Amino acid sequence: MPASMPMWPRPWLPPAETEGIVAQLKQMAGAVVTAPLGWAARAIDPPLRLWQRLTGTGGMAAFFLLPNMAIFGVFVLLPLVINFAYSMTTGGALFLSDREYVGAAQYAQLLDCDDYTDPSTCAQDQFWTALANTALFVVLQVSLLIVTATITALILNRELRARSFWRAVFFFPVLLSPVVVGLIWRWILQRDGLLNAMIIPMGLDPVNWLIERNWAFAAAIGVTIWAHLGFYALILLAGLQAIPKDLYEAAEMDGTKPGRVFWRITLPLLMPNLLVVIVLALIRAVQVFDEAFVLTGGGPGTATLFLTQYIYEVGFASLLKNPGLAAAASILMGAVLVVLTLIQLAISRRNEKKGKLK
Amino acid sequence: MIPTMKRTMTALAALGFGMMTSAAWAGDVRVMWYSDGVEGEVIADLLNRFMEQNPDINVILDNVAYKVVQEQLQIQLEAGTGPDIARVTNLKALASHWLDLTPHLQDPAYWEANFGDYADWMREDGSTAINGFLTQLTLTGGFANKTLFEQAGVAIPGDDATWDDWIAAASEVQASQQTAAAFAIDRSGHRISGPNASYGANYIGPDRAPLPVDAGTKAFAEKLVAWTNDGKMLKDTWVSASGSTYRAAADDFINAAIPFYYSGSWQVANLSTKIGDGFDWVATGSPCGTAGCSGLGGGAGLVAIKYTQNPEDVAKVMEYLGSAAVVKEFSERTLFLPAHKGVASAGGLAWASEDPNVGPALDKFVEASGDIVPAAAALPAWKWGSAYYGALANRISQVMAGELTLDDAYARIDADVAEAVAAAGGN
Numbered sequence: 125m126p127a128s129m130p131m132w133p134r135p136w137l138p139p140a141e142t143e144g145i146v147a148q149l150k151q152m153a154g155a156v157v158t159a160p161l162g163w164a165a166r167a168i169d170p171p172l173r174l175w176q177r178l179t180g181t182g183g184m185a186a187f188f189l190l191p192n193m194a195i196f197g198v199f200v201l202l203p204l205v206i207n208f209a210y211s212m213t214t215g216g217a218l219f220l221s222d223r224e225y226v227g228a229a230q231y232a233q234l235l236d237c238d239d240y241t242d243p244s245t246c247a248q249d250q251f252w253t254a255l256a257n258t259a260l261f262v263v264l265q266v267s268l269l270i271v272t273a274t275i276t277a278l279i280l281n282r283e284l285r286a287r288s289f290w291r292a293v294f295f296f297p298v299l300l301s302p303v304v305v306g307l308i309w310r311w312i313l314q315r316d317g318l319l320n321a322m323i324i325p326m327g328l329d330p331v332n333w334l335i336e337r338n339w340a341f342a343a344a345i346g347v348t349i350w351a352h353l354g355f356y357a358l359i360l361l362a363g364l365q366a367i368p369k370d371l372y373e374a375a376e377m378d379g380t381k382p383g384r385v386f387w388r389i390t391l392p393l394l395m396p397n398l399l400v401v402i403v404l405a406l407i408r409a410v411q412v413f414d415e416a417f418v419l420t421g422g423g424p425g426t427a428t429l430f431l432t433q434y435i436y437e438v439g440f441a442s443l444l445k446n447p448g449l450a451a452a453a454s455i456l457m458g459a460v461l462v463v464l465t466l467i468q469l470a471i472s473r474r475n476e477k478k479g480k481l482k
Numbered sequence: 483m484i485p486t487m488k489r490t491m492t493a494l495a496a497l498g499f500g501m502m503t504s505a506a507w508a509g510d511v512r513v514m515w516y517s518d519g520v521e522g523e524v525i526a527d528l529l530n531r532f533m534e535q536n537p538d539i540n541v542i543l544d545n546v547a548y549k550v551v552q553e554q555l556q557i558q559l560e561a562g563t564g565p566d567i568a569r570v571t572n573l574k575a576l577a578s579h580w581l582d583l584t585p586h587l588q589d590p591a592y593w594e595a596n597f598g599d600y601a602d603w604m605r606e607d608g609s610t611a612i613n614g615f616l617t618q619l620t621l622t623g624g625f626a627n628k629t630l631f632e633q634a635g636v637a638i639p640g641d642d643a644t645w646d647d648w649i650a651a652a653s654e655v656q657a658s659q660q661t662a663a664a665f666a667i668d669r670s671g672h673r674i675s676g677p678n679a680s681y682g683a684n685y686i687g688p689d690r691a692p693l694p695v696d697a698g699t700k701a702f703a704e705k706l707v708a709w710t711n712d713g714k715m716l717k718d719t720w721v722s723a724s725g726s727t728y729r730a731a732a733d734d735f736i737n738a739a740i741p742f743y744y745s746g747s748w749q750v751a752n753l754s755t756k757i758g759d760g761f762d763w764v765a766t767g768s769p770c771g772t773a774g775c776s777g778l779g780g781g782a783g784l785v786a787i788k789y790t791q792n793p794e795d796v797a798k799v800m801e802y803l804g805s806a807a808v809v810k811e812f813s814e815r816t817l818f819l820p821a822h823k824g825v826a827s828a829g830g831l832a833w834a835s836e837d838p839n840v841g842p843a844l845d846k847f848v849e850a851s852g853d854i855v856p857a858a859a860a861l862p863a864w865k866w867g868s869a870y871y872g873a874l875a876n877r878i879s880q881v882m883a884g885e886l887t888l889d890d891a892y893a894r895i896d897a898d899v900a901e902a903v904a905a906a907g908g909n
Binding site for chain 1: 721722
């Protein structure tokens with residue numbers, strides 16, 4: 125070091141020395157940060173080893189899953205058990221201890237029918253009406269949604285002008301609150317709404333879209349498709365973009381017709397995404413409530429009364445609430461969702477096996 | 483250090499507990515309030531004045547939607563929480579949760595004298611408790627669009643006109659003025675119970691248990707369904723919803739889509755505000771049936787909640803709001819009929835409105851309150867009223883939608899009411 129150079133602060137350090145200091149600092153900082161973790165790890169190491177010795181690797185997996193399972197248990201399983209307990213009681217009281225135990229009487233009441241194909245013969249006729257409406261809604265809405273979402277994804281996958289803009293346009297309704305969606309469409313479709321205001325000047329008779337049974341049901345389907353289309357189209361679009369381009373190039377070179385390309389290449393390779401979309405759409409359709417409730421209120425009559433609204437009406441909206449019956453209905457609805465999920469799991473596993481065999 | 487820490491932790495724990503429950507701090511009185519019109523602003527103004535006079539009491543006013551009171555208050559009460567005071571219309575069914583203010587009031591006799599006529603509406607059968615008071619007395623009744631009637635050259639039916647007369651006249655106006663329908667009634671079992679009673683209906687049995695649907699109810703229900711089917715009653719109101727969902731037709735009257743509207747006195751302020759000078763309108767009282775020309779009385783009550791931590795402060799707030807001067811001012815500014823005997827009998831209310839339609843409308847409702855038949859007068863203090871009203875709205879709208887026959891609907895109404903009574907623990 126030159127004699128004239130001050131001891132500190134040193135005006136300049138050679139690069140090698142600087143790097144060395146930085147490395148040392150990093151090491152120290154790392155040690156400071158990781159030391160407590162190290163102490164903690166050393167502290168829990170003996171009990172963990174003991175636990176592993178006693179329970180094996182399966183026990184270790186269970187140990188690490190425990191926090192997640194605890195959260196799942198408190199927020200999902202516990203409410204489920206409480207709900208089931210409610211379904212075995214009657215009365216207007218909130219606390220289980222104040223409610224009268226009636227066993228399966230609420231289920232018996234819900235399932236009490238002379239003819240299951242005719243809701244009017246059932247003790248809880250509106251439960252069966254809601255069930256039939258929900259089943260019809262699921263079949264029609266999911267079918268139409270899948271077809272529409274697939275077509276939309278195919279179009280958005282093409283080389284379009286302002287493609288990103290169009291993708292955003294289709295996705296935008298997904299960002300809206302379901303209540304907002306219901307209100308917007310109600311303003312459009314009500315007797316003195318926007319749609320009638322548009323068709324009357326054309327010389328057409330106004331239609332009471334939300335009062336005519338078939339129109340109201342169609343409106344519930346159409347509005348829910350409009351609201352969710354973007355989400356499902358996006359999943360399918362991701363699937364389409366994952367299909368290798370060379371397959372299409374080979375098909376083009378072979379002179380394959382577009383229809384055959386779709387059925388033989390696009391659809392089979394899109395099937396995993398399509399399966400996800402179908403299952404998600406099915407579950408969502410069974411749970412239909414918010415948009416439809418705001419749009420039609422379950423009417424006309426009970427034409428758009430769906431299961432979730434029935435449960436809401438019985439358990440919350442009525443002036444004399446019946447939480448026991450509502451809980452039983454929700455357990456039965458949950459059973460339907462479990463069946464749908466099991467079907468999805470079975471199909472997924474079958475596809476996985478097929479994939480492995482190929 | 484440690485005692486300080488302990489104190490801090492205790493304070494934090496108390497704060498946490500206080501935040502977890504909605505119970506108020508000592509000196510705090512929380513009021514759950516809903517508004518149909520301007521009464522939220524009026525009550526806020528009155529309570530601010532109270533706090534200036536009583537700086538040791540902090541009144542917290544929670545202005546909520548009516549639906550919140552209907553759907554959430556009961557759950558809070560069942561859990562032993564909730565506000566200290568609430569404005570409620572479902573007064574009788576929740577009576578077990580109200581606080582008896584008697585030991586906390588300076589002058590219980592004042593309350594008995596001025597609010598005693600309606601005390602049974604909010605207390606349990608056989609009880610003599612003072613739980614609160616009606617913030618307004620309501621009466622169901624009709625409104626006619628005077629301008630539309632005049633334009634159509636149709637005379638507004640007189641006081642003795644029947645429902646048939648009214649619908650015939652309104653139908654002439656509908657045809658002449660091309661309105662969407664002749665009339666509408668709010669979608670509510672409560673709203674049609676006055677007309678039902680006018681045709682001789684009675685819901686209450688000798689043991690106060692619900693009676694099956696009788697000839698009076700059937701008579702009006704048949705007319706209502708027929709009027710809906712032939713387009714005289716606005717289909718949207720009743721048919722467009724399911725269950726016991728409430729739908730008002732006020733907006734259709736305000737938009738001049740119907741010349742006649744059957745609702746109640748609480749709509750006066752709303753109509754005045756929204757119609758302005760758009761057209762002239764009059765209150766008509768209730769059309770007549772075979773047994774009378776009855777509306778149905780009712781009202782919103784301000785009740786003290788028995789889970790309050792501050793019953794003395796709650797009583798002070800209630801005494802202030804129930805005082806004659808405050809009731810008078812509240813009624814004048816909100817255009818509500820007072821339920822205070824002294825204020826009502828003294829008369830001379832200066833309604834705070836320059837709208838020339840308002841004064842005569844309120845006077846008409848006061849006049850019509852003398853026409854309430856006994857079967858209707860008994861309903862507000864009957865605990866199964868809500869069950870009956872819900873079943874009526876639910877099933878009659880199904881008939882209008884073509885899903886049930888009237889006979890099926892009557893059987894379903896009886897079954898629904900019986901089920902609601904059983905689910906609530908019996909009569």
